[in-house]
Amino acid sequence: MKLLISRPLPEAVLARARARFDCTLRETTQPMRAEELRGALRDYDLVLPTLGDAFSAEVFADVPEPRARLLANFGVGYNHIDAVAARAAGVAVTNTPGAVTDATADTALTLILMAARRAGEGERLVRAGTWTGWHPTQMLGLHVTGKTLGVIGMGRIGQAIAARCHHGFGMEVVFYNRSPKTPDLPARQLASVAEVMAAADIVVVAVPGGAETHHLIGAEAFAAMQPHAVFVNIARGDVVDEAALIAALQAGQLGAAGLDVYEFEPAVPEALIGMENVVLLPHLGTAALEVREAMGHMALDNLIACAEGAPLPNPV
Structure with missing residues (x-):
């Protein structure tokens, strides 16, 4: 054949x-x-x-x-x-x-840690030769251990991310899923995307792409986030309204973002490229x-x- x-x-x-x-x-x-x-x-x-x-x-x-x-x-x-x-x-x-489950979950953890601890920004500082040495208030980021993780989409990948964050970093887990789920770890299912966005210090999107999830995460969802919170997308780019994400970051509605996928990839908006509090990976999820x-x-x-x-x- x-x-x-x-x-x-x-x-x-x-x-x-x-x-x-x-x-x-x-x-x-x-x-x-x-x-x-x-x-x-x-x-x-x-x-x-x-x-x-x-x-x-x-x-x-x-x-x-x-x-x-x-x-x-x-x-x-x-x-x-x-x-x-x-x-x-x-x-x-x-x-x-x-x-793809474990590799994608590992990439989500990479983005969480990079965005929360300002790793991309720090590496750029060192490579530019402008780092002047350690001091007590240098590049203070978000401490990850013990925080609340919000997962949007509790399928295989979502559960693998939740397990890593709960068992590895002692995180409380809340999640949104279209159907009822009982994960094999302590986790609370909330009734809406906005409730998860509001409750979490770190939000990870892990839903499948397609018409049903197109722009699932938009202005209303970002408005619910805490101003220190980290947003991570390892799902599909068009699950997120990219313009709404940019506006939310510019308005300080969230603290940082980590992205492995983009709405119109391989095109990445200049607005995102110019933001120090955004980690951008070239779709490395299963690489x-x-x-x-x-x-x-x-x-x-x-x-x-x-x-x-x-x-x-x-x-x-």
């Missing part, structure tokens, strides 16, 4: 794919262009896409009888794929849950070789199952 892999992947994953399929690998790291998306559906049996490969309803409408049987997404988030349109066209969609290999092998498990007519391990 003909397989299109949309972006370079770890060599171990590519070797396994080539041993099993007639593979075409796009060598560029950029998302597929419009004509490539349509060609993928028309000319290949299977496709392994990833973030930014925008299989929209319009793309499916232009290929009413696709050859492709499966889009095996490389990543847990699949808001770049219109799963409803895919299903209507007879194309299955899978993702890679589980493989570890063993994690990316695990994601690739999970995607291949779905592709092989589809080729063999077996149940898909990770349908969305």
Whole structure:
């Protein structure tokens, strides 16, 4: 079967794919262009896409009888794929849950600590050669241990973040989730996003992307935050109204922010770049070789199952 892999992947994953399929690998790291998306559906049996490969309803409408049987997404988030349109066209969609949980949670902790303790600002100070030495009131940040963590979205990743913060830093945990959850640690579920934003010293967003969560965090949510609080997003960029975040930071409605994702990435607003109290990472959430290999092998498990007519391990 003909397989299109949309972006370079770890060599171990590519070797396994080539041993099993007639593979075409796009060598560029950029998302597929419009004509490539349509060609993928028309000319290949299977496709392994990833973030930014925008299989929209319009793309499916232009290929009413696709050859492709499966889009095996490389990543847990699949808001770049219109799963409803895919299903209507007879194309299955899978993702890679589980493989990304710990790495993404670790990145959330990185952002929490960097933003709370002003680590990015401090490193810039040292690299610029303007640090004049230690003193008792130098760069005072937010002490993390014992604070209250607010988690928006208590799925696998949200619970992994909460466990790290509770067990590692003695944090009290409050959370918002659309459905009732009973995490395996002390945590209180609150009734709204705003209640969590108001109660927490540190807020982490860990909901899936998509139409249901677009701009879930906006001006009203930021207005509820405490002025010393830290806001972290490791979910999807468009879950946050970026303009509202910038306005809230400029108004002092929160103390700092740590971002690994952006509403229009890779574009990052100059306003955020210019703020010393904002930590900006280039979507590093799962950027570890063993994690990316695990994601690739999970995607291949779905592709092989589809080729063999077996149940898909990770349908969305």
